[in-house]
Amino acid sequence: MSSRLSWFNVTSLVLGFAFLYIPILLLVLYSFNASRLVTVWAGFSTQWYVELWQNEQLIDAFWVTLRIAFLSSLVATVLGTLAAIALTRYGRFPGRTVFSGMTYAPLVMPEVITGLSLLLLFVAMGLERGFWTVTLAHITFTMCFVAVVVQSRLITFDRSLEEAALDLGCTPLKTFFVITLPLILPAVISGFMLAFTLSMDDLVIASFTTGPGATTLPMRIYSQVRMGVTPEINAICSILIGIVAVIVLAASLFAKRQEALRRREELAARG
Amino acid sequence: MARAGSTGRGRLLVIAIPYLWLLALFLVPFLIVVKISLSQDALAQPPYTPVFDLAQGWAGFKDFVSQLSLDNYGYVLGWDNGFVEAYGSSLVIASISTALLLLVGYPIAYAMARAPKGVQPALLMLVILPFWTSFLIRVYAWIGILSPEGFLNQGLMTLGLIDQPLELLNTDLAVYIGIVYSYLPFMVLPLYSALEKLDGTLLEAAQDLGCPPFKAFWSITFPLSLPGVAAGALLCFIPAVGEFVIPDLLGGSDTQMIGKSLWTEFTANRSWTASSAVAVLLLVVLVVPIVIYQNIQARQLEAGK
Amino acid sequence: MAADQGRTQTIGAVRRTFAPWDNPAATPLIRFENVVKTFGAFTAVNRVSLDIYEREFFALLGPSGCGKTTLMRMLAGFEAPTEGRITLNGEDISGVPPYRRPVNMMFQSYALFPHMTVADNIAFGLKQDGMAKADIKARVEEMLALVKLESFAKRKPHQLSGGQRQRVALARSVAKRPKVLLLDEPLGALDKKLREETQFELMDLQMSLGMTFLIVTHDQEEAMTVADRIGVMNHGELVQVAPPAVIYEQPATRYIADFIGDVNLLETKVVAAGPDEVELACEKTPAPLRVAQGLGVPAGDTVFLAIRPEKMRVELKEAEAGPLPENAFEGVIWDIGYLGDLSVYHVELACGTRIKVSKPNVSRLVERPITWEDKVRVTFAPDAGVVLTR
Numbered sequence: 019m020s021s022r023l024s025w026f027n028v029t030s031l032v033l034g035f036a037f038l039y040i041p042i043l044l045l046v047l048y049s050f051n052a053s054r055l056v057t058v059w060a061g062f063s064t065q066w067y068v069e070l071w072q073n074e075q076l077i078d079a080f081w082v083t084l085r086i087a088f089l090s091s092l093v094a095t096v097l098g099t100l101a102a103i104a105l106t107r108y109g110r111f112p113g114r115t116v117f118s119g120m121t122y123a124p125l126v127m128p129e130v131i132t133g134l135s136l137l138l139l140f141v142a143m144g145l146e147r148g149f150w151t152v153t154l155a156h157i158t159f160t161m162c163f164v165a166v167v168v169q170s171r172l173i174t175f176d177r178s179l180e181e182a183a184l185d186l187g188c189t190p191l192k193t194f195f196v197i198t199l200p201l202i203l204p205a206v207i208s209g210f211m212l213a214f215t216l217s218m219d220d221l222v223i224a225s226f227t228t229g230p231g232a233t234t235l236p237m238r239i240y241s242q243v244r245m246g247v248t249p250e251i252n253a254i255c256s257i258l259i260g261i262v263a264v265i266v267l268a269a270s271l272f273a274k275r276q277e278a279l280r281r282r283e284e285l286a287a288r289g
Numbered sequence: 290m291a292r293a294g295s296t297g298r299g300r301l302l303v304i305a306i307p308y309l310w311l312l313a314l315f316l317v318p319f320l321i322v323v324k325i326s327l328s329q330d331a332l333a334q335p336p337y338t339p340v341f342d343l344a345q346g347w348a349g350f351k352d353f354v355s356q357l358s359l360d361n362y363g364y365v366l367g368w369d370n371g372f373v374e375a376y377g378s379s380l381v382i383a384s385i386s387t388a389l390l391l392l393v394g395y396p397i398a399y400a401m402a403r404a405p406k407g408v409q410p411a412l413l414m415l416v417i418l419p420f421w422t423s424f425l426i427r428v429y430a431w432i433g434i435l436s437p438e439g440f441l442n443q444g445l446m447t448l449g450l451i452d453q454p455l456e457l458l459n460t461d462l463a464v465y466i467g468i469v470y471s472y473l474p475f476m477v478l479p480l481y482s483a484l485e486k487l488d489g490t491l492l493e494a495a496q497d498l499g500c501p502p503f504k505a506f507w508s509i510t511f512p513l514s515l516p517g518v519a520a521g522a523l524l525c526f527i528p529a530v531g532e533f534v535i536p537d538l539l540g541g542s543d544t545q546m547i548g549k550s551l552w553t554e555f556t557a558n559r560s561w562t563a564s565s566a567v568a569v570l571l572l573v574v575l576v577v578p579i580v581i582y583q584n585i586q587a588r589q590l591e592a593g594k
Numbered sequence: 595m596a597a598d599q600g601r602t603q604t605i606g607a608v609r610r611t612f613a614p615w616d617n618p619a620a621t622p623l624i625r626f627e628n629v630v631k632t633f634g635a636f637t638a639v640n641r642v643s644l645d646i647y648e649r650e651f652f653a654l655l656g657p658s659g660c661g662k663t664t665l666m667r668m669l670a671g672f673e674a675p676t677e678g679r680i681t682l683n684g685e686d687i688s689g690v691p692p693y694r695r696p697v698n699m700m701f702q703s704y705a706l707f708p709h710m711t712v713a714d715n716i717a718f719g720l721k722q723d724g725m726a727k728a729d730i731k732a733r734v735e736e737m738l739a740l741v742k743l744e745s746f747a748k749r750k751p752h753q754l755s756g757g758q759r760q761r762v763a764l765a766r767s768v769a770k771r772p773k774v775l776l777l778d779e780p781l782g783a784l785d786k787k788l789r790e791e792t793q794f795e796l797m798d799l800q801m802s803l804g805m806t807f808l809i810v811t812h813d814q815e816e817a818m819t820v821a822d823r824i825g826v827m828n829h830g831e832l833v834q835v836a837p838p839a840v841i842y843e844q845p846a847t848r849y850i851a852d853f854i855g856d857v858n859l860l861e862t863k864v865v866a867a868g869p870d871e872v873e874l875a876c877e878k879t880p881a882p883l884r885v886a887q888g889l890g891v892p893a894g895d896t897v898f899l900a901i902r903p904e905k906m907r908v909e910l911k912e913a914e915a916g917p918l919p920e921n922a923f924e925g926v927i928w929d930i931g932y933l934g935d936l937s938v939y940h941v942e943l944a945c946g947t948r949i950k951v952s953k954p955n956v957s958r959l960v961e962r963p964i965t966w967e968d969k970v971r972v973t974f975a976p977d978a979g980v981v982l983t984r
Contacts, residue, residue, distance in 0.1 A: 116316075131571060222534065262422050280752060283750070
């Protein structure tokens, strides 16, 4: 379904992407503003980035967030992949409906509910709140995103590949590591990246489940944003946007290159 | 035979590990929320009674049950306390936002699906990219645009269309803009995947049978995209009802949304029991859309086979 | 060239005399005993008992969903029988997982590991057995030579054409020298010409490797071409097991007669039953029908006469034709299908029934000797038809 685009379609795309990108571009642009007044342009300056570098609170928060994100997304990737395998491979087992319900619900569950309920759990268990409770909370809600991403890959996975490995004498466990995992790896990696960004991004659940000494970056940004718009926040936001943009673009370019290479080889094989 | 036994164990582990994790950290917490919503506030740690103590056995359990009460629900559902209003206005705001999202998202998704195959991945990337940047940042960006001295007011004044700043920030309008902006990828992606799957020959067949393009859209394209519409709408509606950050940062003091009320009840009033009751009722409100959403999700995954 | 000819002659000799199923002393390699497989309420395989002998090329034939693939997957170990036993070399293999069975399978989708090269794919099974590196290398080379893909060892599956992929899949599945090779619709994805060529290559390969092949297919021509014996399946049941010629010329039931090739099925009544001849009466023709087949069916029973279109003759009815002889029908040409090598005449009988008669076009057809609406007579020899009771 493709043809030359009508003016209507072109307009929709242009307006849509303008709506999506102009706010972000303005934000990045004004992080280089010399004036403290965020919305009045007073010349180019990088002073806010320099100030940021000296704001130890923010830098601390950044490291805490990064550590939580890395740890939680790593565990979430393992758990989510296991959940996806259980849901796609093992047919009906007792409690499957509850299981699939618990895997899909967190995707749409309002964060305030998830946050509150986890907090109450941690209190009931008598856990000291802080770095580890936030990590546990993040594992729980991000593993479901990983599960959905991996599951949609597993569903299109040709099961006869695994059967062929078994048929050729490979044990089930080895088959998973030699055949299945390498082939679903792109989905597992994008699940990991998704879990990572969701964890980096989370404000509400972290606010509920954290304790003294484990203030995350979104929490810091949030408390400053409530005071109003400042160029420092623009600067830190721009840095985060830059990091994400570079990683995502690099990943997609890499995927695209692989795809192009593959396509060329396929054409060569046919020719 | 021993081998078959070990595969059975492997299978059990694969199911049990994530299952137990979700039971312990997703389902059990809800039960605790329900239990605490039936408890009383107390000046203690934890700040509610009764506290269930397993050591006291059956008598302790009876004692525990007898102390549960529905007082918190009475409080939350009382007309004067603003919660009922907040539930209502959350549903209204979420519904209007979802309608706006459809209106904005559908043309974009349609145009993407219609674009030449070669540029479609790039367009898809452009839609997804903002989603990878922080939610908070995206909401924050709009404060700078909508504030009285913000870009929008400045621009309008420079153009001479208005002579004093419009009240944009801290209004319901700002909340709508914020939700539409933040949730747009969630609407566009399911719509796009539904429209992209659409077999182009269907439209050719319709035209061949004498149906003009515009009519073909309404009688072929739109009905076939309805699963995408439903998925997108629910994916936006459900979290929007419980939204906290957007009404808190962009809405005014009179913008009532239940996520914000819950947060305030918890952080400002420090009432764990009442906020639990608010959460339970919010879940009751959302349970039907959540179940519908799960069914759609499961069916789409099945269809993926 | 001479050596090549010599080999073909041996194959011919072996093929001509190979019939262990007729030898009561022969022990089967594979034995299905009353095997049942159900999926919930659905019975995929129903009470199948089947013996397959060493070095046999056996084909399971049937429409999709008839249970043939399930039967094969039970042998490979991917499904466990609900009831019954499967033995290999006399040993019950039901508890043995697929990765421990001396049976290999070539998958319909080929199931080539996309992240491995052709050589790695072929070596995969050998590595699982812990074979020495040098031996693996030698065996892979041997296999590549066998399927004539020596120069493709380093390629990945997506860099191959469909036919090449098929050969890699074949090489991979025979590399371990399994006792039995299972082939699940192995040629389904190839185009017609390549498929026909490959059928003969498969037969040669089976002969030279001396393996037992079990092929699952829905293509009757394929089954007839490659197999020593065919097992026809329908609705989970094995309806007939016999060499191709027997299946075609001596079908056990109306279903098989109809499923394999084209057939005219006529409902008849037994008038007189002799030891090696029956006389039948059919409402569709006044002529008595005599069939050289003794069935032990008593007179008065209803039976079906099955005659293949190519086993009847169609001729114009001459103006001064005598009365209708034995084994004859009279009718009008209702339609003609011209297929090039032969023409199929659809003859409408007086009662409205249509029968099909085919006739080779031995001379170049410029003008049709028989054409639409011609009055014709259709005749057949006493040994042309088969009487079926089921």
